[in-house]
Amino acid sequence: MFRNLIAPFEDYSQENDFFITKIIRNIEKVLELKSEHEHEKYIESFEKAFAEYNGSKYAIAVNSGTAALELALKASGIKENDEVILPSYTYISSALAVSNIGAIPKFVDIKHATLTIDPYKIQENINNKTKALMPVHIHGNPCEIDKIMEIARKNSLAVIEDCSHAHGAEYGNKKVGNFGIGCFSCHSSKIFSGMGNSGLITINNAKIYDTIKKMTYVKNNPELILSKRTPCKIDVMQTAILGAKLPYLEKIISRRRKIAYEYMKNMPTDIFYQKEEKKSRHVYRDFIILSKNREKIKARLHENSIQAKIRYNFPLHLTEYYRYLGYKDGDLPVVEKVLKKALWLPISYAMPERKIAYICDLITKYMHEYNSK
Numbered sequence: 001m002f003r004n005l006i007a008p009f010e011d012y013s014q015e016n017d018f019f020i021t022k023i024i025r026n027i028e029k030v031l032e033l034k035s036e037h038e039h040e041k042y043i044e045s046f047e048k049a050f051a052e053y054n055g056s057k058y059a060i061a062v063n064s065g066t067a068a069l070e071l072a073l074k075a076s077g078i079k080e081n082d083e084v085i086l087p088s089y090t091y092i093s094s095a096l097a098v099s100n101i102g103a104i105p106k107f108v109d110i111k112h113a114t115l116t117i118d119p120y121k122i123q124e125n126i127n128n129k130t131k132a133l134m135p136v137h138i139h140g141n142p143c144e145i146d147k148i149m150e151i152a153r154k155n156s157l158a159v160i161e162d163c164s165h166a167h168g169a170e171y172g173n174k175k176v177g178n179f180g181i182g183c184f185s186c187h188s189s190k191i192f193s194g195m196g197n198s199g200l201i202t203i204n205n206a207k208i209y210d211t212i213k214k215m216t217y218v219k220n221n222p223e224l225i226l227s228k229r230t231p232c233k234i235d236v237m238q239t240a241i242l243g244a245k246l247p248y249l250e251k252i253i254s255r256r257r258k259i260a261y262e263y264m265k266n267m268p269t270d271i272f273y274q275k276e277e278k279k280s281r282h283v284y285r286d287f288i289i290l291s292k293n294r295e296k297i298k299a300r301l302h303e304n305s306i307q308a309k310i311r312y313n314f315p316l317h318l319t320e321y322y323r324y325l326g327y328k329d330g331d332l333p334v335v336e337k338v339l340k341k342a343l344w345l346p347i348s349y350a351m352p353e354r355k356i357a358y359i360c361d362l363i364t365k366y367m368h369e370y371n372s373k
């Protein structure tokens, strides 16, 4: 059925085609490096380039977004049984990073319009065990980060931004990852991606930079020998790929924004789509619509060789794994409602505009049939 898709949900090869010459040139350069020291220098030059792109003092490249979050939490002094507030509407890894280090995820609700964490709900959930906030710039849409930073300042809380979907996203002309500690996934499915797993951390504080840097190295250094460390530096080959794509990241973002605008322009009025947070630049890692008819819409699109997906099926606060936290149905009503309706439409750097009008036309026709039943 999906052999000749008009719009696949994802096709890494199509996007890589645009950058292939540059990627191969960089891989050749890496193959010519002579020592671990030269690998480290190569990685450092990529880290500098990303920090510069992001307007951050420092960047550290690691082997996944989850590792980035765990390192940032640990460097912020988060310990066992400390509470970290985060949205329940996110990928499981945001929460796993918290529970992996023995801390407790405190799930809160989101704003329906933007699908980002609700600052008022953050405020309501702070208690004396709360030690950090983890806003997630979900689907590439920056959270209301000025309000969140104000809450953090008033309550002396660390802020770890989950920027996994949001490379290049901005709030008030400042790139995400500069408000708290920025944690990015560069997994193949992200808008700025290597091949397989990798991630990045952005930092503006020299002490935190130093702490994280030391945690990422496993060496026979007597100063470090007693600390717990697991290798989590980035693979040098991933930096070859990421380094080749970095000069094109702005182009990737403007293309995705253009596709999103085409969707918004052509979408029938009775279909809700995620709204851009005020003062922000959404980078559209995902384009999300909400409809109680999502299964039917998905099926109609599939019949026409368009692949749409339901990526998060279940609110994190109600998963089996987090049952011990005691959440019940109805505790976070917006997340629970959204997750019954959310549908991910295809969006990629390689997607021609005419396909978007066609996809919206199929949805409009379906809605027309549904409304006239």
Ligand SMILES: Cc1ncc(COP(=O)(O)O)c(C=O)c1O
Pocket: 064, 065, 066, 067, 090, 091, 093, 094, 136, 162, 164, 165, 184, 185, 186, 187, 197, 198, 199
């Ligand atoms: C919101 C969010 N946070 C964290 C992660 C974890 O990133 P990684 O898969 O690179 O560990 C992901 C990955 O999909 C994500 O979507």
